[in-house]
Amino acid sequence: MPANQTTGMPQAMPYFQAVASNSMNRKSNADIAGEEDHRVLLATNICKSYSIGGEPRRVLDDVDFHTYAGEMVFLCGPSGSGKSTLLSILGCLLECDSGEVWIDNRRVDQLSVSERTNVRRRNIGFVFQRFQLIRGLNAEDNVAVPLTLQGVSLNDARERSGELLSRVGLGLHRKQQPNAMSPGQCQRVALARAVITAPRLLLADEPTAALDGKSGNEVMELLAELVADTGSATVVVTHDPRILGYADRVCEIENGQFK
Amino acid sequence: MFWNIALRTLLSDRGKLLAGLVGVIFSVVLVNIQGGLFFGLLHKASLLVDHSNADIWVGHRGMHNVDFPHHIPEHWIHRVRSIPGVAQAEPMRIYFSEMSLPNGDFEGVMVVGLKEGASLGRAYKITEGPEDGLSYTDGVVVDQCDDQKLSYPEIGETREIGGRRVQIAAKCYGILSFLVTPYVFTTYDRAVDIADGDPSMASYFLIRVAPGIDRESVCEEIRRRLGDVTAMTSEDYAATSVKFWMTRTGIGLSFGAATALGLLVGLVMVGQTLYAMVLDRISEFATLKAMGSTEREIVLLLTAQSALVAVVGICIGLVLTFVIQAILSTPRAAIDIPVFLYFTSAALVLSICLFASTLPYLRVRSVDPHSVLQG
Ligand SMILES: Nc1ncnc2c1ncn2[C@@H]1O[C@H](COP(=O)(O)OP(=O)(O)O)[C@@H](O)[C@H]1O
């Protein structure tokens, strides 16, 4: 089911209530289209080169990009076209050579390392292709990590994480270790971890690439529902054509430029 | 949460955790046992002095080791006795000699001669045979711990020392010299006889001072009146004897080197364990960084982990040390672990473990979440 069900104010779920105040702009795409103020993410003239064997190679060439709250944008393109690089720049993991990145009307590309860390902690949720759950921590604790990074006590964080796990259909797997769960279940735990703080920005790099078609679809379905709840501006990198139906908007990138 | 992550990720890597613990335990046990053996051995250098019951030892000028006396005229003891504050003074003789063994071999011995009935210098306690063994004709007292060296002498058995007949009258336990040479206790007069020494000479005068008298000033007075002697408190002479072996043999260096080597092995094991754990989890650390963990939190996490490994390992190591000490410590190879050594070894190993965590930290520090989390 494509994620265009965001008509009107979504129902705030209990586990998001505590952070509801910092994500007020949960309007549907229709409402906010054209309103520049509501662009959670704005990137302009992004250029990035890697030096490979001493020679600079341009990976991103003057790219502009933006996302609205509650919007799910897909970044598609062939392998090596610079999708992950762009996502890392948007997620404050990587510095661009030139251009500007704004998150919530705050310029972030010139911030210091520790300020960027803080931006990630406060505003950004990440989903990775290989889940990247922490071995040794059970599902509940894995999901609780970002909350505790924000200063929530372990007990409160666990409680909220437990509720969210029930919400993503893993209520019975709270105490399970990642290595005892299927890839689909792991990715659902990872999704829960990414959204537990109701981040302003949700970035997913090939979230279905390590999954079979069926669990891939389930994960995308769930992602769409969660985004509807949190109102996070969401960017999904993929080259999986099967899931394109979930996109509100698809941006195709090739040789470092949007088509 | 960081303690939670630290603890649980440690526990989930059981094999590596075990390797790290073994490293810590190894270091702790090694330092304590090596140190204990060292102090036990050193202690033997001063056993005669420690158990002499004397306040002051007087010997030839420049005396530096209780086992190697340079003799002084015995009649000087009268001048010592006349010094105010000296409550009691007894002469003592120590000679090297050889005991003949039943199979015809010889064993070097140190003959210690004490005045009969004297309370000073009687370092031994009879554990086998009659209390008044020395009053028996030709009676000598040997140590049970030297049984093997002396080919298991029986009580009542006759042997020869320096060609003179002696009779094993009784045995004591645990009074051993720093050298391999066994002590043989006998009377003051018999000692000179056995060793064919000069009967007008003594090796030492042992002194007790009257209650409340300052021992240092008595030493001073003895030196002043006798000129050619050294007078030291028992503690000083014990320390001097220990220092003699320390400086002449360099055992401090060899024990120290062995201990340092053990610490190094422990350090490498702990460092390698933590490093392997981190390498294994590099993408998880990258994830934590991506999610907004600060450098400080990562340092804290790694420090907490090595501290956990260290503390648990140190506790187990100390318990193991007690056990090993209880089982293996004998007078011949005494494991004397001073209390300060427990604390020092614990502090040392803890700091080494914390130091060892800098290596994995440097690795984690260089992790760039962007590259690690790709694909
Ligand atoms: N850290 C890096 N150092 C050097 N080259 C890199 C690095 N990351 C990516 N690249 C190169 O940049 C190009 C784009 O990579 P990437 O953004 O991962 O593309 P995509 O995600 O679309 O497959 C690729 O050719 C890749 O080899």
Ligand SMILES: [Mg+2]
């Ligand atoms: Mg990629």
